[in-house]
Amino acid sequence: MSSIAALSTPLTPSPEARLAFSELLLGCDEARTCAEAAVSWLMRHTQAEQVLCLAPDESDSHCLVPLASSGMPGVEGFVLALHETRHPLVEALQWNEPRWHPPGPFAPELPPSRGGLYTLSLGRASPGAPPPGLLLVSSGSAELSGDVKWLATHLGTHLTRLYKGRQLTRLEAASSELAARVNAATEELATQNELLRRQAIQLEQASAAKSQFLANMSHELRTPLNAILGYTNMLLQGVNGEPPPAQRRSLSRIDSNGRHLLEIINEILDITRIEAGRMPLHLSEFRLPELIQEVMAELDPIIVRSKLAVSAALDPHLPEVHSDRQKVKQILVNLLSNALKFTHEGSIKVKTSYEVATATLHISVTDTGIGIDPAHQEKIWEDFQQVDNSPTRPYGGTGLGLSICRRLAAMLDGRVALESAVGQGSTFTLYLPRRARRP
Template sequence: MTGLAVAFALLLSVFGLIALQYATERSLAESRHDQIARVISANIGPAILFGDRVAAEENLSSVHDISDIGSVRVYSTDGTMFAGYAAPVSQEDADARWPTEVRFPVLAQNEKVGELRMRVGHRSPLDILGDTAPAALLIFLVSLAVTLTTTRWLNTMAFRPIDRLSAAMRRISELGDYSVRLERDPDPDFDGIVSSFNSMIGEVESRNAELSHTAEELRAARDEAENANVAKSQFLANMSHELRTPLNAIIGYTEVLQEELVLADMPRSVEDVEWIYGSARQLLSLINGILDLSKIEAGRMDVELHEFNVGQLVREVGGMLEPIAAQKGNTIHLQVEPSIPTARSDSAKLRQCLLNLASNACKFTENGHVFVLARHDGEDLVFTVSDTGIGISEEELSRLFQPFVQADASTTRRYGGTGLGLAICWRFAEMLGGSVDVESTPGEGASFTLRVRLDLGEREQADEAVRTLASPLDDARQSPSDASRPPLALIVDDEPSSVQLLTRMVSQCGYDAICAGNGRRGLDLALERKPDLILLDIGMPELDGWAFLREMEANDALCTIPVIVVTVDDSYRRAINAGASDHLLKPVNRLEMHEILGQYANKQSGKVLIVEDDEATANLHRRGMEQVGYEVSAVTDGQAAIGLLEVEEFDLVLTDLRMPKGDGFQLVDRIFGMSPDRRPGVVVVTGKVLDEDETRKLDGKIIKLVSKNGLSPRRLALDAHSALPRPHATSSPVVQSA
């Protein structure tokens, strides 16, 4: 590049010299022509006065040896040529060689007697270049040779070492090879740079090794911390399960003892038992909070997506808060923005967040006000829970959402609590795509803002790819050979206290009970005795509850027996997907257990038509209806349902609203138009939240509206039984909400 730059400069210099020479020669020629013209004018003036043409022409011909003058002519004052001289060439050559005409006045005795006109020419730059080209080329070549020699020396002295330095830096940058070192250089100046570079790379290599070692230690520490956190979460989960097992027995037997003490008319003992029961329930609430927190940290807390009405949810929360607020003399104020659309999220987790925030507001406020406001902001739902209570200081706000932390020790002593509610609320808000913010002034109250996504994601078919049943259920249920004998319940649980409590519950409902301490023994008894109902724990030796359900599902002789999972494991959706008819969480609610036992003790009869386009959901519904004795048919769309209703009579139709080939609204209208003696009852089972117009379309035409969200096969059968009309009923029930 240096050589090319110098060569270009030399070329510019050559052309500059040629231009300078051209300008110089032209200036000198113009001066010379002026002098010649003046001399001729001075000499030819007398010849014009005397009319001596011969003398004039001799004078003019004196320029014949001057190559840059082509012709000289003298004109008299009247414009006629007096005398002239012209070079012996053609007119075209003359115009090309001497293109310029110079005019000078001719004076005699200071009077103008004529005009001298002289044609002149100048050498062009090409002429000059042609004359100087050999010398210019020689100079250019010599200069270029000197330049190339100089650049070669510069390359050896400076550029090549710089290239070596650049190559070494590229290798270090691209490959991370800090072992690269440059060799010593003969040039003393650059050798100093090489030495500094090698020292710098050595220092970088040393520090990089230290950083790598430190990073490895940090990774190891991080892995240990993560393992410790997982171990802690697993420990909390295991301990929660272990604690809930004896609590199940304490709460269950306390309820039994309370009933017996009431019958024995022992009010003081009843009061003592109530204290025991309340303390056990409080301890259970604490354990449930720890279990929720451990599941969140272990990544095992799932989000159940479904549609729900935000205003209805806020009103439900308000109803739950009334007793809590009344204890402290507080007033609850609810305000819901009317324009909030239907939400698609996890209503259970959102409800728990609002309950945690609002119950805290009630707890820390006395004779004041608690406000729950709901609105939507773009794609988010925003809930604000404010109170007029004791408030929170700046220092306390910084650690407010940490587990097991409250404002200070005095707050815990005065108001109670474990500090888990806000930590769980914070994590649930993150799972729902949002956050929790708080503003507070001590002594004036606090305001919590919960922000979650309005639509958390597209709903999957049947909430989660529910597994399709392997084979259709048998039309003929296995029933005891002796119709007069009591129904039989099989209890599969390895915890003796739980077995005893469940045995007492089923006996009170008229069941005979048989028990198995593990899953393998339970399967053997199920095959041998064909029970009417199975109550199944999950965590058991030899064969756990999940494996038990899988083997039940695969056995044609057992798959028709309803299984109620009764466990401390709250994997509700997994239990339903695995084939369970319902899922109860220990400690068992006695009223709910009595309801279940009564439902399966009394077999139903009748024909039910299921209209559902999702095969997995249809199979879940079929399972629930057939296990209580109904004869079930299923179709996938409204048109097929109408065709079947025209040729066959049914007692009840269970239908979704969103289907291909005729939606549920059209089907309901067609059924309502049937003659009363053939018209079946209609129960709508849907995940859709109905607006006012859609509700009016169904009003008076269906018996019940049931939400798919969290619906178990057993619960569906119970709703269907409560809605089943009497034969040939002519009344038109109004829409109910289940």
């Protein structure tokens, strides 16, 4: 039986008609074609008098538009913004079961239903998934036909398949374009790294040359990126006029990703400056409790979003420290950020103490996070290394944070230690001498 023949069967559809319709949907590669076929099927095989299918727009997943309709005049230009949570159609998206509405107007943008209106959600919204669609059916029957429920389920499944496929295609295209740009931008660096790999006999000299090269690239890398961030910020502030909401969202994403890239570049440059011996020390007297409170205040937005119980047990009688305040702060920011990143529930506690016999201050950050297997605890201190280095790892980052912490601690005559077990959390402790030697 052909697909056209299946759509021309009597009012009560046979199992063969359902199967033919399912095959027709599988052959559709456009959401609008699926919706038009579904509306036509309902009008032919059920007692539906009015049908409207709303689904995500091709260019904007934040709104629903009519993909197909029958008996619903004047809905062609209708756009349903999903952020309007009080709109009756947006509320209908969250209903698990079909609902019936008496004859008359249901939503101000729609013509009144003649025999009562059923609303059926074509799926439930979930993080990372395309928004669901909505099917509105008006019929002379007091009860909703099981065929309508069956069709809504199948149509929702196929629309989700199409939207996810389109998103994947776009992601692959963007990924390919980004990969091409990265390859072009790092071609010279890759050549240098390959040369370094082959010069095994001169490994020490080659490593120093690499570090020097990257350190010298700081101006070339950061100057254009700072310009991009500067102009993006000016546009967000409305220097050239208030941008439309869609442009503001895009500019905000550019700004967020640009700042993330700048953090990565700065981490790489910190490593190279340390290796090249160009990381200066600025020693001064300061108090640790004040510094820790400053770190926690800077990370407060992340702490609030994490919904973790973050506390500090700070000894008010700690002696002043003679060290590089900025570098101690950088270590503590890294350790607390890691604890927030790898802890999904529970608590994080920052604690300080002073060992008089060795004149050493201890600052520990203890979390109830995922923990680290003892077999991997030495690996995490190496450059560009994480416990999971696979492309599909769930946690991002360059793998430089802890390496920088260890190197900075060593510059300050201190060290960073770890105690951890899988599933039992971790404790990172910075041991810092009360007085660092002057360089």
